[in-house]
Amino acid sequence: MTEMGTTTEVIVPYTVSNVEKCMCPKCPVQAGSSCAQEKIGNLKNEMNNLSGNEAPDTQNVPGVYCSSGEATCTDLDPNEECMCKTCEVWVGYCLERGTPMMYFCNNGKAGSLTKLG
């Protein structure tokens, strides 16, 4: 979709593949969050218990916020550095041109991209 010819919507799919690529579990923003750390601890089991390409419930996944929107944990530390720039999903969906661009756990899911050229 286009708006005034300058932006286009981006939707990052909520898939097992993107859950696996997501860097959020390693992010310092979540390192001091007991809520996020508990979800990180449970995630591997959760993934193992699901069949095929079935993704876990978004509320159980401490990441892929660019797809699912703001974190449900409320004890994250936004003063630490977001790791999205190091993520294959971020690069693959050109989220460096998006709004919001990073800190999706706080800013909500990726929405629109500014077109270049």
Ligand code: SF4
């Ligand atoms: S969205 Fe960015 S700041 Fe938030 S947990 Fe993921 S990598 Fe860290």
Ligand code: SF4
């Ligand atoms: S861009 Fe950020 S929120 Fe999205 S999958 Fe990568 S690390 Fe997670």
